[in-house]
Amino acid sequence: MRPRLFEETVLPHLDAAFNYARWLTRNDTDAEDVVQDACVRAIRYFSSLRDDDARAWLFTIVRNAWYSRVSRKANVAEGTRLNDGQDEWPDNALDPEERLLQQHTIALVRAALEQLPVDFREVIVLREIEGLSYKEIAEVAGVPVGTVMSRLARARERLQTILKLNAPRETLR
């Protein structure tokens, strides 16, 4: 196996890294800083990369870079808190279902995702948009697979509520 280059091993995943960071931070400037930090680390620790998992490896580093910025700022304020709170999402009703299917879809989905606690938002992005397996998400987020599963289920329940996808009556509970 010939030696690998950072440019061809890690850099192809820069868009994915940025997308992930952008959803973690919810703004462009912070996402850029996080990915920049992460890449400095990735370059430094490049030799520790096993051969088969550059993308998940980069996600893990992005998450660590983001986490150390958040805790350094001690800005565990609104929206960036790490615990998921108790079902306290804003009650501002979004539009009815048919409007979802029209031109506001993207804006509404984005708004819905952005009001999720970051732990929930992260599992949704990694699973639905990046297509990671439960095991890979668990490694990136540093939590057991069981936690990934329960976060995913709860995140989806919340999104369904925010986006008003739930049936009028809950018949199964």
Add this chain to the structure above:
Amino acid sequence: MSCELVERDLDAYLDRELDAAASTAVREHVRTCAACRRQFAQRETLSRLVRAAPYYSAPDRLRARVLAQSSQSHSVRRVLTWAAAAVLVLSVGAGMTLWRPASRRGDVIAAEVVNSHVRSLMANHLFDVQSTDLHTVKPWFLGKLDFSPPVVDLATSGFPLVGGRLDYVGGRPVAALVYQRQKHTINVFVSPAGGDPSTDNVVSTVRGFNLLHWIHNGMSFWAVSDLNSAELGEFATALQAS
């Protein structure tokens, strides 16, 4: 299977994280239970909506900055790396077909396939012919290759064909067919199998990309993507069934 159990397994089922037996049990139950079926439909709608969320690509200035940092800190190592690569390429080129075991050759091809995939995305040279119409894509290869690659659209299976191009893998020109799954690009490299017998899927992962290789009807297929291996397998199944 009860509704409670199905509800517990709902997400794992839709995320393809259940084993075959459990998946079958869920499917059976859902067929006969309207309440669970509604839950399924909601989840599927949600999934479709979430995948319409914006995808934020890295700004060019960030990419440039990272590249600069990387080449700075790696300039010495890079010279060594290229030297080692050159030696390896020379030795592989000289000896591979004579004494390298077949699997080694497979490794080399796999690495080439991933390189081509990455190059096609980085250099923004994904298509020579950009079309979702297989009747445009298939004839385009005529006269450019000494074989006729099978071209099918898999839009109904959720993998629309988006185009094709000529590429070069394993020392010969090949057809590269490009498919899409949400934000993920799948490159399929097709070339004559050269008399090798048909094989089942061989799965591998190289540098974070998933690969599937199989031989069918005298053609060798390499599918590569950053799509997860379950969905890539689904893609291969759809392609093989078409």
